[in-house]
Amino acid sequence: MQNRAEEDYIKVIYELTVEREKSMIKSTELSEYFGFTDQSVNEMIKKLKKKHLLTFLPYKGISLTQEGKKIAIRMIRAHRIWEVFLAHNLNFTWENLHEDSEKLEHASSEKLVESLYQYLGKPKVCPHGNPIPDLEGQTEKIDQLSLEDVEEGEKFVLTHVLDTKKLLEFLNLEKMNLYDEYLVVQKNQFNQMIEIKKEETLHFISFQIARMLFGYLVV
Ligand SMILES: [Zn+2]
Incomplete structure (x- = not known):
């Protein structure tokens, strides 16, 4: 255990x-x-x-190891299924999902998680855009490109973010949401900051945070 x-x-x-x-x-x-x-x-x-x-x-x-992966898949699956429930059925905001899902994932039997999954209509992603793995760990393909790797002048659509409270609070404060489109205005290697723009609003994102944001390029 x-x-x-x-x-x-x-x-x-x-x-x-x-x-x-x-x-x-x-x-x-x-x-x-x-x-x-x-x-x-x-x-x-x-x-x-x-x-x-x-x-x-x-x-x-x-x-x-295989054993470690098995545990991870069980936890992640329970966590993300609970998140969908809390967000869709109880209107939790995305930065407030984590704590309760965290407790629930450790407390739920596999049977409960599977019933909830059926009840929710077999969702494919959690409210942070992260995929819900099946019991074998298979998931939908997700975007692997992080904002850190986007070049100046390119446009980026945010499709999933790491599920950490501090990051989500930051994104809320910045009013950044999933499926928003951003233009990378400038990348400054010296102070490790990326300047991005949505419509007329500028956001300054550190490289460290940019590594936690994922999406695809608009071509
Ligand atoms: Zn999530």
Whole structure:
């Protein structure tokens, strides 16, 4: 058995590797994502490795084992199905979904999650645009392009974002929503900022945040 903190790590590693079609992730990316110290992240990695839920190759990175992936898929599926329910049926806003879905995902039986899924009409994505995997982990194809990789002068449509409260609060504050179209006005490598524009409104996005926003180019 794993506890909640462990399950959350497993879930995030899955989101940052499998869902982004990458085989591995560096531990520093996890520290950046959670905002924890490298030391606490490394301790958790050691713990999960001992439980055979992930493999860790020094200088290369971390990936989940089959067992780790199975747990991640179960958690992610429950989490996103609950999010759809809370957003559609109870009108939760997208930054307020996380906390309750987080608790519910750990507390729901598989039977409950599957009934809810049927009840909601088998949704394909959560309110953050992230795909709901089937029980084998198969999902719809999602856009892999992050805003960080969009060049100046290109137009970008935001289709999914990482599900972290701080990010969603930031997007709300900026009035940025899914399916909005943005023009990349300027990318400044020196101060690591991207200036984007929707209609007449400018937004200044750090590279770090841009790595959490995904979509496709308008051609
Ligand atoms: Zn979500």
